[in-house]
Amino acid sequence: MRGTTRAAAAMASLALAGGAMTGCAAGAGQFVGGGAHTVTVLMVNNPQMLELQKLTAKHFTKDTGIKVRFVVKVEQDMRDTASTEFANQSGVYDVATLSNFEIPYYAKAGWIASMESVAKDPSFDQSDIFPSMTQALSYDGTVYGEPFYGESSFLMYRKDVFAKLGIDVPTDPTWDQVAQWAAKVDQSEQGMKGICLRGLAGWGDNLAPLTTVVNTMGGTWFDDDWNAQVNTDGFKKAANFYVDLVRKHGEPGAATFSFPQCLNALQQGKVAMWYDSTAGAGSLEAPDSPVKGKIGYVAAPHDQTPRSGWLYTWAWAVEKASKHRADAMKFVSWASSKEYEKLVEQDTGSDTGGPTNVPAGKRLSTYSDPAYLKVASAFAKPTRSAIEHAPAKSPGVQKRPYSGIQFVGIPSFTDFGTECAKLMSSAIAGSQSTDSALNSCQSLAQAAGERQKQ
Numbered sequence: 001m002r003g004t005t006r007a008a009a010a011m012a013s014l015a016l017a018g019g020a021m022t023g024c025a026a027g028a029g030q031f032v033g034g035g036a037h038t039v040t041v042l043m044v045n046n047p048q049m050l051e052l053q054k055l056t057a058k059h060f061t062k063d064t065g066i067k068v069r070f071v072v073k074v075e076q077d078m079r080d081t082a083s084t085e086f087a088n089q090s091g092v093y094d095v096a097t098l099s100n101f102e103i104p105y106y107a108k109a110g111w112i113a114s115m116e117s118v119a120k121d122p123s124f125d126q127s128d129i130f131p132s133m134t135q136a137l138s139y140d141g142t143v144y145g146e147p148f149y150g151e152s153s154f155l156m157y158r159k160d161v162f163a164k165l166g167i168d169v170p171t172d173p174t175w176d177q178v179a180q181w182a183a184k185v186d187q188s189e190q191g192m193k194g195i196c197l198r199g200l201a202g203w204g205d206n207l208a209p210l211t212t213v214v215n216t217m218g219g220t221w222f223d224d225d226w227n228a229q230v231n232t233d234g235f236k237k238a239a240n241f242y243v244d245l246v247r248k249h250g251e252p253g254a255a256t257f258s259f260p261q262c263l264n265a266l267q268q269g270k271v272a273m274w275y276d277s278t279a280g281a282g283s284l285e286a287p288d289s290p291v292k293g294k295i296g297y298v299a300a301p302h303d304q305t306p307r308s309g310w311l312y313t314w315a316w317a318v319e320k321a322s323k324h325r326a327d328a329m330k331f332v333s334w335a336s337s338k339e340y341e342k343l344v345e346q347d348t349g350s351d352t353g354g355p356t357n358v359p360a361g362k363r364l365s366t367y368s369d370p371a372y373l374k375v376a377s378a379f380a381k382p383t384r385s386a387i388e389h390a391p392a393k394s395p396g397v398q399k400r401p402y403s404g405i406q407f408v409g410i411p412s413f414t415d416f417g418t419e420c421a422k423l424m425s426s427a428i429a430g431s432q433s434t435d436s437a438l439n440s441c442q443s444l445a446q447a448a449g450e451r452q453k454q
Contacts, residue, residue, distance in 0.1 A: 038067040039328045042085070042096040044078045044314060048149060048359050051352040052335060055343050060334050066327045079414075086111040089321035094328040098145060098317045100136035101407050106317065107139035113318045113325060118333045119143040125338065128363045132390050137315050145315035146336040149279075150361030152300070152309040152386035153212065153406075156266060156280065157273045159296040161185055161192070171382075175213065175241065175301040178273065182249035185272040194249030195273040196262035197242065201425035203417030205258050208310060208406040209275055210424060212300060214238040215396040216308035221408050221445060224399045226452045228445035230420070231438040234304075234397075243427050243434045255429035267291055275301065277312075278386055281379035282356055297382040299389075304397050310406035311390035313362065338365060345371055361387055401452070410452060416444040 043049050049072060056068050071093070073081060082096045086106055098106065106112045119126040119134075126134065126143070130150065137145035155173060162169060165188060167181055182194030198206045214220070218234030229235055246254045251265050263280050265271045267290055274280070284295050300309035316332040318325060334340060341363065347353025355375045360366050360383070367373070367384045376383075395405040403409035408417065423437035 037065055037324075037327060038069060039094040039322075039324050039331055040069045040071065040092065041331070042078060042082055042093040043070055043072050044075050044097045045072045046314070047352060048357065051344055051347065051350065051357060052148075054350070054352070055340070055347070056331075056335075059343060060331065064327075064330060064334075066330060068331060086319055089319070091319065091321040091323055093319055094322040094324050095316055095318055095331060097148065097314050099315065100133075100145070100311065100313050101404065101409060101413075103137050103145040103315060103317055104139045104403055104409060105411060107142070107144040111320055112144050113320045113322065115143045115146055115318070115329070115332070118146055118329055118336075121333065124333050124336075128338070128365050129336075130362060130364065130387050132311055132387060132392055133313055133315075133362055136311055136313065136392055145317045146332050147313040147315045147362035148336055149359035150311070150313035150387060151277045151279045152311055152361075152383070152390045153209065153276060154278055154300050154309060154382055154386050155273060155275050155298050156284065157181075157296050157298075158185075158266075158269075158291070158294055160294050161189060161272050162296070164188075169296060169298055172299045172306075173301050175216070175303050178275070178301045179241070179245055179249075182245060182273060186249045188272070189269065192269060193251050193271050195245065195275070196251045196257065196265045196271040197246045197254065197275060198258050198262065199246060199250075199254035199425055199428040200256055200258040200261075201418070201421040202258070203407060203414060203421055205421065206424055206428070207417055207421045210239065210242050211406045212308045212310050212395075213242050213303075215391075215405065216301075216303040216305045217241065218304050218397050220396050220398055220400050222400060222402065222449050222452075224401055226401055226449040228442050228449050230445050231435070231442040236435070236438055239424065239427075239438055240434045243424070246428055247430070255425045266295070278361065278379070278383040281383065282376070285376070285378050286356060293378070295378070297379045299382070299386060305391065305395070307389050307391045308395075309386045309390050311387065311392050312406070336362065338363060341366060341369075345369070410448070412448045412451065416441075416448045419444050 053070050061067055085093050118124055133147045133150050165184060186194035198209050200206055214235050217238040219238050220229050223229055251257055251271055259276060262274050262276055263283055266274045285292050302308045318328045322328050341358050344353050344358050345355050355371050358372055367380050373380055392405055407413055420441035423441050426432050427434040427437040
């Protein structure tokens with residue numbers, strides 16, 4: 001998740017994205033101004049978007065005559081703008097990057113247009129989109145979003161360090177095994193800790209991996225009647241496990257670590273394991289990565305459930321009030337197409353192009369493409385497996401009234417989830433006990449649950 005955080009690239013790429021997109025954040029783009037054949041796209045500032053802006057003018061506009069005005073913002077600003085815009089239905093933006101967190105309830109609210117015209121177009125080939133992605137971007141059986149790229153989560157570990165210690169890692173490890181390995185590899189190499197886990201506060205940061213642990217250890221945010229379950233049984237077990245693991249064998253300063261910091265820690269030999277987004281693998285296997293060829297990739301650790309990996313995608317949605325809906329649908333169809341992936345793959349002269357920068361994780365065909373597999377052979381198979389088997393329909397051991405694996409798919413989660421994330425981060429930092437943090441979070445979640453009951 002950034003990676004929900006969620007699909008991300010190397011830290012250098014993120015820096016490049018930030019610098020290159022400064023003008024776009026204020027509304028600048030390849031094309032400025034409106035017109036009968038201009039669509040305005042509100043977009044998150046991830047590295048893959050640099051390539052999209054460049055290729056749009058050279059290919060999509062050239063072929064269709066439809067100009068695209070990009071408005072690019074950092075993630076939270078983009079989410080806030082999209083929420084206000086789509087709720088008001090003012091028609092300022094035709095297309096926005098939304099995730100599988102927002103799209104189902106935006107669809108329920110009537111804020112976004114059906115994407116069935118794209119999904120039913122044979123040239124788009126919806127059957128090639130991962131079924132888990134199609135399901136996650138649908139509401140009441142209708143497709144409302146098309147993915148630009150997608151991700152799940154898995155465990156990454158140093159094969160050479162584990163081999164030296166005689167540790168044999170199965171393809172589907174348990175969390176108990178991970179804890180044992182973390183203790184064994186901790187300080188086995190000078191300056192190396194056992195594992196890196198997100199501790200930075202955020203509903204899409206530390207709560208993302210933590211909630212997958214909660215699910216598989218028998219917990220849930222709410223029972224089927226919207227009663228909060230945060231300070232009970234499985235949730236309490238998982239939260240204490242997570243906090244204890246990262247405090248005993250995790251990275252120093254864990255409460256400040258998110259995706260980029262853990263990526264850097266594994267690359268620099270400061271940790272032996274990392275549980276996080278499948279998007280991290282591309283950076284670990286990049287030509288200039290100091291750990292290229294040294295990393296193993298296996299399924300997200302589990303406990304009571306057979307699978308526990310999350311599911312996340314940045315996807316395109318079209319505002320229902322768009323005055324250029326037909327043109328907007330054409331843009332979405334192109335930006336999520338096989339053709340677009342090929343354009344990125346073939347743009348090898350660009351820092352943001354080439355096979356390693358293909359917006360993967362959405363199409364089955366990507367994982368049979370020889371050019372992509374040549375650079376992604378180490379992680380392509382476990383990534384595909386993680387996305388295909390993400391337990392979106394049944395993430396835990398009990399029924400629950402909400403969608404989402406690593407989040408609670410209701411609007412208020414951005415508020416109470418953020419506050420709970422701060423509490424868990426303080427527990428990781430040692431400022432309060434985990435049980436105390438859970439008790440406070442329980443009150444916040446219960447208030448949200450009561451509103452859902454009404």
